[in-house]
Amino acid sequence: MQHNGDISAAIEQLQQRYFLAPTRQLTLKSGELLLEQGQANERLYLLLKGRLTAYYRVDEHSEFIELNQFTPLSFTGVHSFFSGSYQARFRVVATSDCQLAYLDKHVKAKQQETFGTLEQQFMPVIVNELSQRQILAIDAQIEHTLAQQRVMQAEKMSTIGQLAAGLSHELNNALGAISAKSAYFERFMDAHFAQHFASQHHYFRAGLDSKRPPDSKTLRERGKLFEKKLGVGRDQGKALARIFNHEDDVLALGKGFLQRLDEYADFWQLGRDFRELKYAVNHATGIIKSVRLLGVSDTERKFGLDMNETINHALDLMSSHSRAIQIRVQAGELPLITASHSEWVQVWVSLIKNAYEALLSQPNPEPMLRIKSYHKHDCIYVEVTDNGPGIAPHLIRHIFQPDMTTKKGGLSFGLGLGLSICQRIISSYQGNLSVTSEPGQTCFTVALPIGGNNDNN
Amino acid sequence: MTTINIICVDDQREVLSAVVRDLAPLASYFNIEECESAGECEELLDELDANGERVALIISDHVMPVKTGVQLLTDLANEPRFRSIRKILLTGLATHADTIKAVNQAHIDHYLEKAWDGAELLQISKQLLTEFVVEQGLDYQDYLSVLDAPTLYKLIQ
Numbered sequence: 001m002q003h004n005g006d007i008s009a010a011i012e013q014l015q016q017r018y019f020l021a022p023t024r025q026l027t028l029k030s031g032e033l034l035l036e037q038g039q040a041n042e043r044l045y046l047l048l049k050g051r052l053t054a055y056y057r058v059d060e061h062s063e064f065i066e067l068n069q070f071t072p073l074s075f076t077g078v079h080s081f082f083s084g085s086y087q088a089r090f091r092v093v094a095t096s097d098c099q100l101a102y103l104d105k106h107v108k109a110k111q112q113e114t115f116g117t118l119e120q121q122f123m124p125v126i127v128n129e130l131s132q133r134q135i136l137a138i139d140a141q142i143e144h145t146l147a148q149q150r151v152m153q154a155e156k157m158s159t160i161g162q163l164a165a166g167l168s169h170e171l172n173n174a175l176g177a178i179s180a181k182s183a184y185f186e187r188f189m190d191a192h193f194a195q196h197f198a199s200q201h202h203y204f205r206a207g208l209d210s211k212r213p214p215d216s217k218t219l220r221e222r223g224k225l226f227e228k229k230l231g232v233g234r235d236q237g238k239a240l241a242r243i244f245n246h247e248d249d250v251l252a253l254g255k256g257f258l259q260r261l262d263e264y265a266d267f268w269q270l271g272r273d274f275r276e277l278k279y280a281v282n283h284a285t286g287i288i289k290s291v292r293l294l295g296v297s298d299t300e301r302k303f304g305l306d307m308n309e310t311i312n313h314a315l316d317l318m319s320s321h322s323r324a325i326q327i328r329v330q331a332g333e334l335p336l337i338t339a340s341h342s343e344w345v346q347v348w349v350s351l352i353k354n355a356y357e358a359l360l361s362q363p364n365p366e367p368m369l370r371i372k373s374y375h376k377h378d379c380i381y382v383e384v385t386d387n388g389p390g391i392a393p394h395l396i397r398h399i400f401q402p403d404m405t406t407k408k409g410g411l412s413f414g415l416g417l418g419l420s421i422c423q424r425i426i427s428s429y430q431g432n433l434s435v436t437s438e439p440g441q442t443c444f445t446v447a448l449p450i451g452g453n454n455d456n457n
Numbered sequence: 458m459t460t461i462n463i464i465c466v467d468d469q470r471e472v473l474s475a476v477v478r479d480l481a482p483l484a485s486y487f488n489i490e491e492c493e494s495a496g497e498c499e500e501l502l503d504e505l506d507a508n509g510e511r512v513a514l515i516i517s518d519h520v521m522p523v524k525t526g527v528q529l530l531t532d533l534a535n536e537p538r539f540r541s542i543r544k545i546l547l548t549g550l551a552t553h554a555d556t557i558k559a560v561n562q563a564h565i566d567h568y569l570e571k572a573w574d575g576a577e578l579l580q581i582s583k584q585l586l587t588e589f590v591v592e593q594g595l596d597y598q599d600y601l602s603v604l605d606a607p608t609l610y611k612l613i614q
Contacts, residue, residue: 216473216491220501234460234488273478276471283471 207271
């Protein structure tokens with residue numbers, strides 16, 4: 001037990017007054033029993049050297065649980081001595097070699113005229129003992145409540161996991177059908193147009209093979225430019241802006257093309273629709289994957305996890321999104337740890353997805369993602385760095401909030417939960433997630449102490 | 458005949474282009490614009506307003522990065538220049554509180570859930586456009602073929 005200054009001084013004075021008699025000194029070897037719960041004890045002990053540990057059991061059939069430890073100078077047996085029960089409340093064992101001094105119940109008060117009765121002299125010690133016990137009781141209650149909350153949270157997550165599994169099964173079936181039927185429909189149209197509408201077919205194919213268009217604002221500006229340069233109407237300018245990047249491409253096709261633009265644009269848009277159907281199905285499948293990861297059923301923490309493996313798994317999961325982006329992985333040798341595979345995959349998927357979205361949010365000639373893992377000072381470090389536009393200074397404080405998102409476009413999960421879930425998982429391992437960002441370099445660093453307490457919470 | 462605009466706002470392009478597809482029958486009478494964010498929509502509104510063009514209808518998603526659809530529509534409801542714009546909220550995810558705010562503060566004219574029915578969206582848009590044309594004292598004869606006849610009849614009888 002820890003004492004504040006006042007009580008330490010009081011204990012020292014009492015030691016001088018009562019605990020110097022050579023006949024009432026005692027030594028204990030480590031492991032020896034001082035008091036047994038429920039047994040008679042007529043002594044008040046003062047621990048001078050070594051360490052004592054108190055244990056308690058509810059009844060004879062239950063196990064002893066450790067209550068607290070005593071270090072010098074502190075009293076043991078306060079309750080049995082002063083309550084007059086003379087019966088030990090706890091089992092007390094020496095957990096290292098100990099030196100003690102003691103009083104028995106026949107002791108007489110010294111200097112009573114100055115310091116009062118024995119009880120008065122020992123009052124600070126008694127009060128301190130009571131307050132220490134109360135603090136212990138409060139701590140135990142808090143620990144108990146937290147444990148209950150963890151159990152409830154685990155139950156909730158497992159329910160979400162089951163729900164997500166069922167839901168994703170059903171949705172994947174439906175999406176499978178949509179995807180297969182639209183592919184069939186697309187092939188049919190493609191063949192049909194090729195046979196019967198040869199000149200329009202070219203535009204259908206162009207729409208089908210078109211890349212992701214620029215954003216709506218760029219399209220609007222391009223449309224206006226085309227209006228001016230090509231002398232076409234607003235609607236035509238807009239339609240052309242979707243299909244062509246530059247007015248020269250339109251001019252190259254000759255006057256006849258513009259006259260039949262509406263017809264061609266319709267076929268182009270039809271091809272584009274099939275393309276977007278595919279995007280939408282991919283988007284939905286991606287979301288289902290994320291939700292399944294979110295409600296992970298496997299949060300069990302087992303020894304033997306190689307952090308680099310979880311990073312590779314996450315990269316595999318994200319591979320369909322990453323063709324345009326260069327990935328450099330610099331995996332250092334890491335010690336095996338006790339952790340849940342899927343929790344860490346979830347962390348890396350979130351961080352990688354964030355980086356991808358940052359990289360794709362603005363034109364970048366050489367989008368690159370670097371992941372580096374290393375082991376230093378009993379910590380595992382993983383850095384996820386992208387060369388995207390960076391996080392605006394006014395947003396950086398908020399990025400770990402659950403409802404914060406800057407995401408747009410097809411890739412995103414879009415609920416803005418990614419980083420807050422990451423942080424929750426990382427802190428449950430006593431780890432830390434930090435970020436530094438400037439245009440061209442944003443780095444998320446996970447620091448994970450490996451000596452840490454890996455309780456499943 | 459003044460240019461009248463319809464603005465569609467959604468951060469997901471596939472959705473945006475599908476909405477525009479559904480409104481295609483209106484395209485020969487109204488100019489249909491696409492925006493991928495609330496901010497872009499506000500910018501476009503200012504630009505159109507500066508050019509003396511009218512905006513009759515905004516169809517907006519709710520859950521979008523930076524600024525939500527309900528927030529956008531609320532701001533527009535409080536802006537005298539844009540108070541006459543008809544507003545449709547088209548959303549797949551809005552909480553009860555969002556929805557209440559959409560009605561009480563953004564004064565939306567219609568609430569549609571995703572996935573929506575293209576024909577229904579077109580029909581509602583026609584009704585709201587009819588209201589706008591009559592309310593603004595425009596010559597409805599110009600737009601007759603894309604206006605909603607029962608609504609028109611009710612308003613001018």
